[in-house]
Amino acid sequence: MTTARRGSFDGDDYFMGVASLAAQQSKDPVTQVGACIEKNNVILGTGYNRMPRNCSHFSWGKSETDPLKNKHSYVCHAEMIAICNKNSADVKDSTMYVTLFPCNECAKLIVENGIKEVVYQSYKDKPSTDASKLIFDAAGVKYR
Numbered sequence: 009m010t011t012a013r014r015g016s017f018d019g020d021d022y023f024m025g026v027a028s029l030a031a032q033q034s035k036d037p038v039t040q041v042g043a044c045i046e047k048n049n050v051i052l053g054t055g056y057n058r059m060p061r062n063c064s065h066f067s068w069g070k071s072e073t074d075p076l077k078n079k080h081s082y083v084c085h086a087e088m089i090a091i092c093n094k095n096s097a098d099v100k101d102s103t104m105y106v107t108l109f110p111c112n113e114c115a116k117l118i119v120e121n122g123i124k125e126v127v128y129q130s131y132k133d134k135p136s137t138d139a140s141k142l143i144f145d146a147a148g149v150k151y152r
C-alpha cells in the first residue's frame with residue numbers, strides 16, 4: 009500500500025537540486041557548475057561544465073602564460089550545454105537554475121534565447137559577472 013505524501017512542491021528547491029546534481033558530473037577539479045532550464049514545471053534541458061565533444065582528454069590546467077594550455081580556452085559552460093541540450097520545446101520565457109551566477113558570455117546566450125529569469129545558488133564577484141548584470145538589466149532578465 010502506498011501512503012500519500014503531503015507538502016507542496018517547491019520548484020526552486022527541486023530545479024536547483026537538479027542543477028546541483030548536474031554539477032556533480034563535471035570533471036573540472038576546481039569549479040563544478042550545473043544548470044537546469046525549466047518552464048511551466050517541466051525541465052527543458054540540463055548541463056554541466058565540460059570539454060567539447062571529442063575533447064574530453066583536454067587538460068583542466070590553467071596556464072597563466074599559454075592560453076592553449078588553459079582550460080578557459082576550451083571548456084563549455086554549463087549554461088551553454090543546457091541550452092544546446094534542450095529538447096524540442098522553446099526555451100523562450102523559461103527559467104534557468106544555475107549553481108553559479110552566469111558569466112557575461114552565458115548572459116548573452118541566455119538573453120538571445122529568450123530565457124526570462126535566472127535563479128542562482130552562488131556568486132563569484134568578477135568583472136564578467138558585473139557585465140552579466142548590465143546585460144540582464146538591459147534585457148529585462150530577472151535574477152535572484
Ligand SMILES: O=c1ccn([C@H]2C[C@H](O)[C@@H](COP(=O)(O)O)O2)c(=O)[nH]1
Nearest residue numbers: 036038039041057083085086110111
Ligand atoms: O557562467 C559560467 C562560468 C564558469 N563556468 C565554468 C567554466 C570553468 O570550467 C569553471 C571556472 O573555472 P575557474 O577555475 O573557477 O576559473 O566554471 C560555467 O560553467 N559557467
Ligand SMILES: [Zn+2]
Nearest residue numbers: 085111113114
Ligand atoms: Zn559562462
